[in-house]
Amino acid sequence: MNRLILFTFLVGSWGHTFAITAEQRGLQIIQQVDIRDTGFGDSESDLKMILHNRNGDESTRVLNMKTLEVKGDGDKSLSVFSNPRDIKGTAFLSFTHALEADEQWLYLPALKRVKRISSSNKSGPYLGSEFAFEDLTSFEVQKYHYKYLTDEIYKNIDCFVLELYPQYKHSGYTRQVVWIDKERYIPLKIDYYDRKNALLKTLEYNSYQQYLDQYWRADKMLMTNHITGKNTLLLWENYKFRNNFTDRTFDRNSLKRSR
Amino acid sequence: MKLRDKLKLRVVSLLGLLMMSAYLYAQPTQLLSMNYDDTKNKQIQISYLLSTSTQFNASIETHPNRLVVDFSDSVLAGNFSFPFSDYLLLEKIHCFLIGKNDLRMVFYFQPGLDLVIQNVKKDISDEIHLLLNISLNQEPSGFKQDDSVKLSRDSNSTAKSNLDVESANITKSFLSDLELTGKISIEDLGFIHNKLDSRQHNNYISGAIEPEIYYQWDNGKQSFTFVPFFRYSQHDSRRTHFDIRELTWLLAEDDWELRVGFRKVFWGVAEGLHLVDIINQTDLVENNDTEDKLGQPMINLALIRKWGTVDLFILPGFRDRTFAGVEGRLRTFPEVDISNAIYQKHGIEKHLGFAIRWSHAIGAWDIGVSHFYGMGREPTFKLNNSSNQPIKLIPFYQLINQTGIDIQLTYEEWILKHEAIIRSGQGKTFYASTSGVEYTLFDLFSSGLDLGGIVEYMYDTRGINNVSAPFQDDILVALRFGFNDIQSTEILAGVLFDRTNNTKFYNIEASRRLGDSFTIDVEMRLFSGAPATDPAYSFREDDHFRVELGYHF
Numbered sequence: 001m002n003r004l005i006l007f008t009f010l011v012g013s014w015g016h017t018f019a020i021t022a023e024q025r026g027l028q029i030i031q032q033v034d035i036r037d038t039g040f041g042d043s044e045s046d047l048k049m050i051l052h053n054r055n056g057d058e059s060t061r062v063l064n065m066k067t068l069e070v071k072g073d074g075d076k077s078l079s080v081f082s083n084p085r086d087i088k089g090t091a092f093l094s095f096t097h098a099l100e101a102d103e104q105w106l107y108l109p110a111l112k113r114v115k116r117i118s119s120s121n122k123s124g125p126y127l128g129s130e131f132a133f134e135d136l137t138s139f140e141v142q143k144y145h146y147k148y149l150t151d152e153i154y155k156n157i158d159c160f161v162l163e164l165y166p167q168y169k170h171s172g173y174t175r176q177v178v179w180i181d182k183e184r185y186i187p188l189k190i191d192y193y194d195r196k197n198a199l200l201k202t203l204e205y206n207s208y209q210q211y212l213d214q215y216w217r218a219d220k221m222l223m224t225n226h227i228t229g230k231n232t233l234l235l236w237e238n239y240k241f242r243n244n245f246t247d248r249t250f251d252r253n254s255l256k257r258s259r
Numbered sequence: 260m261k262l263r264d265k266l267k268l269r270v271v272s273l274l275g276l277l278m279m280s281a282y283l284y285a286q287p288t289q290l291l292s293m294n295y296d297d298t299k300n301k302q303i304q305i306s307y308l309l310s311t312s313t314q315f316n317a318s319i320e321t322h323p324n325r326l327v328v329d330f331s332d333s334v335l336a337g338n339f340s341f342p343f344s345d346y347l348l349l350e351k352i353h354c355f356l357i358g359k360n361d362l363r364m365v366f367y368f369q370p371g372l373d374l375v376i377q378n379v380k381k382d383i384s385d386e387i388h389l390l391l392n393i394s395l396n397q398e399p400s401g402f403k404q405d406d407s408v409k410l411s412r413d414s415n416s417t418a419k420s421n422l423d424v425e426s427a428n429i430t431k432s433f434l435s436d437l438e439l440t441g442k443i444s445i446e447d448l449g450f451i452h453n454k455l456d457s458r459q460h461n462n463y464i465s466g467a468i469e470p471e472i473y474y475q476w477d478n479g480k481q482s483f484t485f486v487p488f489f490r491y492s493q494h495d496s497r498r499t500h501f502d503i504r505e506l507t508w509l510l511a512e513d514d515w516e517l518r519v520g521f522r523k524v525f526w527g528v529a530e531g532l533h534l535v536d537i538i539n540q541t542d543l544v545e546n547n548d549t550e551d552k553l554g555q556p557m558i559n560l561a562l563i564r565k566w567g568t569v570d571l572f573i574l575p576g577f578r579d580r581t582f583a584g585v586e587g588r589l590r591t592f593p594e595v596d597i598s599n600a601i602y603q604k605h606g607i608e609k610h611l612g613f614a615i616r617w618s619h620a621i622g623a624w625d626i627g628v629s630h631f632y633g634m635g636r637e638p639t640f641k642l643n644n645s646s647n648q649p650i651k652l653i654p655f656y657q658l659i660n661q662t663g664i665d666i667q668l669t670y671e672e673w674i675l676k677h678e679a680i681i682r683s684g685q686g687k688t689f690y691a692s693t694s695g696v697e698y699t700l701f702d703l704f705s706s707g708l709d710l711g712g713i714v715e716y717m718y719d720t721r722g723i724n725n726v727s728a729p730f731q732d733d734i735l736v737a738l739r740f741g742f743n744d745i746q747s748t749e750i751l752a753g754v755l756f757d758r759t760n761n762t763k764f765y766n767i768e769a770s771r772r773l774g775d776s777f778t779i780d781v782e783m784r785l786f787s788g789a790p791a792t793d794p795a796y797s798f799r800e801d802d803h804f805r806v807e808l809g810y811h812f
Contacts, residue, residue, distance in 0.1 A: 085811030113525040124702040128745040
């Protein structure tokens with residue numbers, strides 16, 4: 001038995017020295033995506049979420065989102081809602097971590113209460129939209145395993161196609177298929193496969209703009225649910241970078257006075 | 260690969276390249292920065308930095324005196340702020356889109372200036388530097404700078420006529436500085452059983468308004484908030500009441516925050532009973548769940564350190580608890596006589612309270628330790644002893660010391676919480692605590708539904724014979740449904756039962772949004788099995804439902 005293990009190990013490492021595996025290739029591509037988005041410092045933008053149901057009924061949420069890049073760990077973010085009016089002033093503070101559980105606090109303005117909430121809610125809908133909590137938290141390389149699938153032209157852009165397998169608990173997905181622009185190393189499309197490995201949703205990134213001569217941000221993101229026929233459009237406006245945000249901008253005291 | 264296929268590939272990639280360049284070409288010109296200078300005599304200079312060369316046009320208009328600069332196919336990209344102006348000739352700048360993607364900037368100048376465009380220069384080398392020179396035919400006179408003048412950006416409005424857009428932007432610019440929001444609601448409070456007292460009623464309609472005026476300046480470091488509240492109730496004059504919920508000036512610095520004025524402060528982690536929360540007086544006439552509070556005048560300094568936040572409070576001005584009047588339901592028998600309340604201390608000792616709290620988050624733990632010294636917010640009751648008057652309960656407020664601790668541990672789907680207080684000054688020193696657990700099943704069966712279970716236990720050393728301690732050995736069991744739908748539908752259903760005397764209190768609360776601006780809240784509360792010795796005995800006929808329709812603006 002021991003010999004067998006040794007044998008497999010030897011053969012395995014033999015293989016490695018000759019060719020890079022699809023998993024390694026996938027990881028390399030993602031690392032490149034991550035490196036190119038490193039160093040933006042902080043950003044602030046206004047987000048409009050437009051929810052459509054099958055009948056075309058529309059409902060809008062408006063929020064302001066601040067993000068602080070944390071070196072060697074997940075980002076910090078603060079979201080403050082201004083619409084619908086009844087949740088105006090509600091604020092959501094999140095510290096993402098690569099390996100440990102995220103830390104999240106909610107501020108309820110009517111009660112003036114800051115409440116630590118469980119970050120186990122990954123697959124649940126964010127504000128009734130087609131986006132799940134896990135779709136909107138900051139991307140960390142360690143959160144997934146990767147596999148390179150193929151090259152493909154998507155919307156006339158040469159892309160890598162990768163598969164992502166979530167490694168964190170409570171994910172609603174078995175896998176995600178991502179189209180990454182070979183030149184800019186940015187995602188153009190993601191297909192989400194549910195726990196039964198059936199195609200659930202597709203996210204399309206549109207109207208990318210470059211900031212600080214380096215960082216690409218999509219102005220429009222459209223998430224379509226193939227099962228329910230509903231979709232949610234995200235419109236990002238007024239992107240501002242390097243606002244001199246600090247940890248202090250993202251503490252529970254600022255949560256209480258955020259607007 | 261055959262030659263034909265190779266050729267095909269070439270054509271495809273060429274097409275792709277063409278599409279790419281078309282895409283790049285379609286990128287609008289970005290206005291990266293702007294510089295405004297009127298420090299030179301009789302001369303205004305405005306310079307722009309653009310990402311690419313673009314067509315533009317500048318003109319002077321009068322009534323009001325303004326300079327209009329149009330850029331075709333452009334967007335604002337840089338971080339623009341209102342320029343410093345020596346003579347302050349400039350009153351405001353408005354910036355907005357006209358048509359689909361043309362950008363217009365309008366500079367409003369002081370009235371009485373005679374402006375002439377001298378020249379417009381494009382830097383020949385790169386065509387992305389623009390220079391506008393405007394001459395003045397009149398000596399400018401300085402006037403006071405107005406803080407509210409700011410560069411406003413509106414990227415969404417498409418113009419029917421320029422005038423429309425401009426007036427819309429003036430309103431928007433004003434509103435972005437001064438926010439007026441709030442809630443108007445109507446409520447029906449209906450009782451299932453007949454009244455106990457002939458002066459009471461079985462149904463109460465009331466309406467409330469709670470606007471909020473908010474203004475911020477100094478880059479958001481300073482702000483002012485004003486929230487008045489008024490409820491008019493069909494019956495029960497005590498419930499028709501006005502309060503200043505908030506009237507606060509805030510100054511936030513790097514390691515401290517100062518708040519002065521009327522405010523509400525919440526401390527604690529539990530759901531059923533808020534023991535630690537003591538800064539504000541309860542507005543009990545609003546709702547008997549004790550969640551509504553009266554605005555408390557205070558000076559609050561928060562010191563923000565690596566090892567936590569220390570909040571210091573000076574609380575001038577004691578406020579009496581509100582109670583339902585004789586016409587109201589959910590009141591005690593005999594009624595509470597608030598106008599003859601007794602205070603253990605008077606003058607400054609009655610009106611001046613102090614508090615300190617340290618709070619911090621360490622890993623999965625959220626911890627708070629607090630101390631309060633001042634008039635207790637929770638009165639005890641005495642019977643009036645004048646023989647020729649009907650018997651009434653007289654609220655008695657005493658000077659207390661209360662030390663509290665609140666701890667929450669958040670671990671995956673579990674939340675463990677504990678609140679405890681030690682209070683002295685109201686008879687014998689006592690200890691009270693509430694501890695609980697909350698477990699949530701998120702996204703149940705991939706339906707989006709969150710189902711949470713809450714169990715909390717309440718304990719009080721004052722024991723069963725003390726009417727001021729109704730939660731001396733009680734358990735709360737509740738279920739929380741969060742549907743996470745577009746209307747944010749939520750239901751909380753629970754029962755609070757007294758282990759000693761079997762009193763039960765059932766509570767169901769549901770809320771959802773209607774359209775974009777309306778909300779509906781429904782509550783049903785049932786009291787059951789209270790013996791005559793329990794304070795809840797007064798509410799034995801007060802099973803009720805409450806429906807509130809709110810409009811949020």
